[in-house]
Amino acid sequence: MTGNTIPVYPTVRPAPFDPPAELSELRAREPITRMVYPDGHVGWIVTSHELARAMLSDPRFSARSEFKRPPVSRPGAEPFYGSPALPGWLVDMDPPEHTRLRQQLAGRFTARRMRELRPKVDQIVDQLLSDMEHHGPPVDLVQHLALPLPSQLICEILGxxxxxxxxxQRHSETLFSLQATAAEASAAMDKLYALLRGLTKRDRDRGEGLLAMLAEDGTLDPEEIAGVGVLLLTAGHESTSKSLALSTFALLSHPDQLAKLVADPTLTDNAVEELLRYLTVFHFGVPRTPLEEVWFGGRLLRAGESITVSLPAANRDPGWFGSTADRLDIERRTTGHVAFGYGIHQCLGQNLVRMELRSALPALFRRFPRLHVAIDPGQVPLSCDMSVYGVQSLPVAW
Structure with missing residues (x-):
């Protein structure tokens, strides 16, 4: 990017664990600057940690889907962006609707609730690792651990x-794919809503899971409960699966950091936070739109202009994380990272993701101390064509 050229959102990665280099260049030069969206709209991109947190906590910037544009080409978003939010889809709402829905859910995902679930998670992890051991190497870590763990757990939570x-999982993959057509994504969403409607009715009668509790409470209508279920079911397994597999790949690719973690298990919590920061699987950031004319970061932003807050760029900002921000360091002070966003829309399931990683990563390396990637690491397939970044498969042996 040179001269007065207005950039598009960069997507080419220099290495599997690093965001596009252009994001760092933008952050150093203009932490909020113009960006061209795929439909030709000229909006903005935010790349600094300070401005990212400021914008994500500022009520003048809306998360409503009516105003959203994807920063990269994503035909599957067309049925959902530019239109009012689907019932229960609180990530596409502002207060008071967002507040009303989130209040019904927040208490179910507190750190205390997650600690209560930890024995169940450890049990699932242990069984999956035993199945891996019984299968024998090589195995695909995605299919044997990273995907079934969050899928089993979110199924149990929801009922x-x-x-x-x-x-x-099939419909979720369609929704997160950058290649899916509008018709494919719309059909996938319809099928997921139909699935959750049926399960909600069944579970209300049987009294099982979060969906049944919401139905019994009666505060949300059936379509909202189905929508909440779709949101939690898809996001609840997709983001954790990608984070777990990519974190394993990153640790195996940084043997010095893995050795520290194995030698000192008390580093686990901090290692998880550093991996979340370093990898930032929501690699296209989050959209916001000013509801009024706003001076922000020395720029005049007009009502209706699309803005992309680049979470990967903010999480590599040396102004907050120091001169080694581009390195994986599990002993780093990670306070303040925005891997889960920030403000009122910060990821509802963040404590669940943390708890699953804290359980699975140490257990994996205890069970298989000689774990290694079973193919050339340069050949590990990456899911660059998904809105959540990760590996498509990770063959491992021990």
């Missing part, structure tokens, strides 16, 4: 039968 996983 969704785990034998429905093939269906919801």
């Amino acid at each position: 969704v039968p785990y034998d429905e996983r093939d269906e919801f």
